[in-house]
Amino acid sequence: MSRGESATPLAKVRGLGSAHHGGHHWLEERFTSISLILLSLWLLFSLIMLPALDRGTVSEWLGSAWGAVPMALFIIAAFKHGLDGLKVVVDDYVHEDGTRIGIHFILSMAAIAGGAISLFALAKIAFGAN
Amino acid sequence: MSTIPNRPLSPHLTIWKWGPHMTVSILHRITGTGLTVVGLAVLAWWLAALAAGDEAYALFSAVAQHWAGMIILVGLTWAFWQHLFSGLRHLVLDTGAGYELRVNRFWSVMTLVFSLFATAFTWWILMGVGR
Numbered sequence: 001m002s003r004g005e006s007a008t009p010l011a012k013v014r015g016l017g018s019a020h021h022g023g024h025h026w027l028e029e030r031f032t033s034i035s036l037i038l039l040s041l042w043l044l045f046s047l048i049m050l051p052a053l054d055r056g057t058v059s060e061w062l063g064s065a066w067g068a069v070p071m072a073l074f075i076i077a078a079f080k081h082g083l084d085g086l087k088v089v090v091d092d093y094v095h096e097d098g099t100r101i102g103i104h105f106i107l108s109m110a111a112i113a114g115g116a117i118s119l120f121a122l123a124k125i126a127f128g129a130n
Numbered sequence: 131m132s133t134i135p136n137r138p139l140s141p142h143l144t145i146w147k148w149g150p151h152m153t154v155s156i157l158h159r160i161t162g163t164g165l166t167v168v169g170l171a172v173l174a175w176w177l178a179a180l181a182a183g184d185e186a187y188a189l190f191s192a193v194a195q196h197w198a199g200m201i202i203l204v205g206l207t208w209a210f211w212q213h214l215f216s217g218l219r220h221l222v223l224d225t226g227a228g229y230e231l232r233v234n235r236f237w238s239v240m241t242l243v244f245s246l247f248a249t250a251f252t253w254w255i256l257m258g259v260g261r
Contacts, residue, residue: 030224033217040210048255055187059180078173082166089159114174121177 025084032081039074059125068126072119079115083107150238157242158216161209169206207252212245 013023046067050057061067086107094100179190193199219237222228228237 030221033221037214037218040214044210044252048252053191055180055184062180075173075177078170082162082170085159085162086166089163114170118170118174118177121174121181124181125177 025087029081029084029088032077032084035073035077036081039070039077042070043074062122062125063128068122071122075115075118075122079111079118083111149235150242151234154216154219154238154241157212158220161213161216164209165206165213168202169209172202172206204249204253208245208249211248211252212241215241215244215248 016023046061047053050061062071087104090100090103090107094103176190179186194203219228219241222237228234
């Protein structure tokens with residue numbers, strides 16, 4: 001890991017951290033966190049402002065662009081941020097590389113599956129399949 | 131990342147007192163994990179039920195309005211606010227600010243106060259005050 005005195009600051013941090021991926025993962029987690037401040041508050045306030053939470057009212061809201069587009073962004077950001085966060089927790093407490101990478105794989109598959117299910121359901125609501 | 135062999139270890143590592151910053155730090159992980167595992171599962175179920183039809187949505191609504199479902203939803207609401215306020219604190223700490231002992235302690239306690247207040251306020255509105 002030692003690169004000597006001539007290494008650039010970037011080269012010195014590449015591959016560091018318990019995940020050995022340097023600062024990229026950390027920065028992405030911050031980007032999604034800032035997006036989620038806006039998107040999660042939007043979701044909460046939208047739910048509070050809806051006149052009712054029955055299927056018809058909620059579907060009509062999610063059928064409009066003002067409901068569907070931020071909800072799609074929320075789904076993507078939330079699953080990405082949740083996956084990034086869980087990976088950090090695993091990195092800190094699971095030290096054996098094979099197990100660690102195996103858990104990362106399972107978590108990634110679960111997050112992608114959950115995100116895909118949510119986005120498909122949203123598309124079905126928005127484009128009025130029934 | 132070269133390590134010096136036989137380097138003396140600081141004796142203070144075992145001398146410490148539990149503080150609010152430690153509580154908030156571990157709560158950030160617990161609430162984040164809870165929001166991801168439970169919260170995103172509820173989100174996916176809610177959207178899938180909306181898409182699937184009246185019967186599926188009626189089942190979701192029944193579970194959500196059951197006392198056990200309510201406990202989970204109130205817990206998720208608190209986890210959301212705690213993670214949000216704690217996350218905002220972390221974004222400030224990431225800039226290198228707020229590490230002075232008293233400032234750090236103050237904002238740690240404030241995340242706990244704000245999240246409890248915000249959770250109570252959210253459900254006060256949701257329980258029909260605004261409806």
